[in-house]
Amino acid sequence: MSWALLLEWVIKSAVIIMIILGGFAYLTLFERRVLARMQTRIGPNRAGPWGLLQPVADGIKLIFNEELIPEQADRVLFILAPVITVVPALIILAVIPLGPEVTLFGRRYVFGLASNINVGVLYILAVASIAVYGIVIAGWASGNKYALMGGVRSTAQMVSYELALALAFVGPIMLAGSMSVDAIIEGQTHLWYVILQPLGFLIFLIAAVAEINRAPFDMPEAEQELVAGYHAEYSGMKFALFFMAEYGKMIAVSFIAATMFLGGYLGPFLDRWPLLGPIYLFIKVVALLFFLVWLRATFPRFRYDQLMAFGWKILLPLGLLNVVITGVIIVLVGG
Amino acid sequence: MTIDLVLFLGLALIAVLAAIAMIASRNTVYSALFLVFNFLTVATLYLLLNAAFIAVVQITVYAGAIMVLFLFVIMLLGTERESIGGRIRWQMPLAIVLGLALAGELAYVLLRNGIVQGLAADLSTEFGSPASIGRVLFSEYLVPFEVTSILLLVAMIGAIVITRKLRREGK
Numbered sequence: 001m002s003w004a005l006l007l008e009w010v011i012k013s014a015v016i017i018m019i020i021l022g023g024f025a026y027l028t029l030f031e032r033r034v035l036a037r038m039q040t041r042i043g044p045n046r047a048g049p050w051g052l053l054q055p056v057a058d059g060i061k062l063i064f065n066e067e068l069i070p071e072q073a074d075r076v077l078f079i080l081a082p083v084i085t086v087v088p089a090l091i092i093l094a095v096i097p098l099g100p101e102v103t104l105f106g107r108r109y110v111f112g113l114a115s116n117i118n119v120g121v122l123y124i125l126a127v128a129s130i131a132v133y134g135i136v137i138a139g140w141a142s143g144n145k146y147a148l149m150g151g152v153r154s155t156a157q158m159v160s161y162e163l164a165l166a167l168a169f170v171g172p173i174m175l176a177g178s179m180s181v182d183a184i185i186e187g188q189t190h191l192w193y194v195i196l197q198p199l200g201f202l203i204f205l206i207a208a209v210a211e212i213n214r215a216p217f218d219m220p221e222a223e224q225e226l227v228a229g230y231h232a233e234y235s236g237m238k239f240a241l242f243f244m245a246e247y248g249k250m251i252a253v254s255f256i257a258a259t260m261f262l263g264g265y266l267g268p269f270l271d272r273w274p275l276l277g278p279i280y281l282f283i284k285v286v287a288l289l290f291f292l293v294w295l296r297a298t299f300p301r302f303r304y305d306q307l308m309a310f311g312w313k314i315l316l317p318l319g320l321l322n323v324v325i326t327g328v329i330i331v332l333v334g335g
Numbered sequence: 336m337t338i339d340l341v342l343f344l345g346l347a348l349i350a351v352l353a354a355i356a357m358i359a360s361r362n363t364v365y366s367a368l369f370l371v372f373n374f375l376t377v378a379t380l381y382l383l384l385n386a387a388f389i390a391v392v393q394i395t396v397y398a399g400a401i402m403v404l405f406l407f408v409i410m411l412l413g414t415e416r417e418s419i420g421g422r423i424r425w426q427m428p429l430a431i432v433l434g435l436a437l438a439g440e441l442a443y444v445l446l447r448n449g450i451v452q453g454l455a456a457d458l459s460t461e462f463g464s465p466a467s468i469g470r471v472l473f474s475e476y477l478v479p480f481e482v483t484s485i486l487l488l489v490a491m492i493g494a495i496v497i498t499r500k501l502r503r504e505g506k
Contacts, residue, residue: 077364118387118388118464118465118466119387119465122388122392122465123391125399126391126392126395126399128399129394129395129398129399129400130375130398130399132399132403133368133371133406136403136406136410139410140364140406140410148410151410152407152410152411155403155404155410156407158403159400159407162399162400178466179465
């Protein structure tokens with residue numbers, strides 16, 4: 001392995017992490033402004049032009065917050081939990097290509113870390129499946145019954161909706177005939193999979209919103225029932241890390257949805273100007289993020305038993321049905 | 336090769352330490368988390384062997400599903416602290432005997448066959464890819480595969496039936 005290649009990988013990894021970190025900061029502002037507009041308010045607009053410095057102000061405020069560790073807490077795991085929560089959100093984008101291959105200074109570059117591996121989709125599922133640990137550990141280590149309830153709820157919820165999430169991925173995998181993310185994007189050159197897989201896209205969106213604990217599925221932190229759920233005892237930067245993980249996961253899910261169902265970086269005139277790829281992807285991701293915020297502004301929270309019943313009795317059978325229908329059509333039409 | 340060897344030794348050390356910590360820990364939540372750590376390390380070892388599929392499945396199934404349920408049950412029942420009085424007395428001597436037997440068997444196999452080198456070299460790049468595993472599962476091992484799936488289905492239905500009966504008796 002040459003040093004140049006190693007440097008390239010380090011830079012790519014840093015870029016992916018910066019996308020999540022920078023995206024997190026401005027997604028909070030985006031969400032607050034959009035929510036405010038939907039509720040006929042103005043939203044934060046004091047810090048800087050259009051409130052653009054609000055994330056900076058929030059960050060400074062959180063740094064100077066007092067860090068409390070409850071007496072009942074398990075100190076080691078209490079400190080470790082926010083860190084464990086952030087890691088999956090940072091690494092999940094490794095298999096998502098941000099643009100097509102480009103040739104610069106006689107060398108070929110790909111905008112992505114490992115988009116060509118043959119288990120790319122499984123990697124996404126694997127990272128999603130270990131994302132629950134941070135929340136569970138936080139809930140248990142806080143030594144608080146509300147936090148523990150939040151942790152227990154999130155375990156049940158995330159394990160249940162992972163199945164539907166995996167089944168939603170099966171449609172694009174079958175259509176592309178590969179688990180490599182590159183191949184799935186290539187398969188969407190003529191037609192996006194959202195048109196061939198409308199049911200799969202719907203199942204993916206619902207399951208993903210549950211998986212990242214966003215409203216209307218934010219049971220683990222239901223304020224009215226559980227104070228703030230698993231992060232009730234956290235303050236300062238440790239709380240900020242949970243916040244970052246939640247928004248990082250929103251960004252990651254939007255990237256994954258755009259890539260698996262909306263053609264990823266594909267768009268018109270891509271072969272002439274390959275640098276349009278990241279711009280197309282960015283537009284799709286922002287549209288999906290707007291959708292997630294819109295969802296939060298519109299729907300009230302589900303009741304916990306309704307959520308579990310919905311996941312197991314409606315979403316999972318629908319996912320299986322979608323797989324069967326896709327299989328039959330592929331056999332009849334011939335892929 | 337040397338980088339692989341260094342990585343392997345480091346990962347193997349971490350895996351063994353995590354396994355020992357899992358047994359030695361007095362707190363069941365810590366034990367479960369050490370086991371998760373061990374699974375993740377073993378998954379990295381699979382990656383070193385170019386078996387990406389097995390590595391990812393190991394993380395998804397063992398670390399992501401089974402251990403999450405373990406933690407769920409531990410937390411739900413509130414049995415974090417292991418009771419000192421409830422230890423089984425014949426467990427320790429039996430564990431020593433069985434462990435020695437396993438070590439003896441391993442040593443015997445290694446001494447008889449020698450350490451096989453260069454096993455991975457003559458495998459094609461397709462080996463262990465999802466496509467090739469799927470092809471083998473649905474052709475050569477179709478019957479065992481289907482029997483296993485029926486077995487799992489029966490176990491699942493059994494679990495559901497048992498909980499339903501308990502709930503009816505409770506009411």
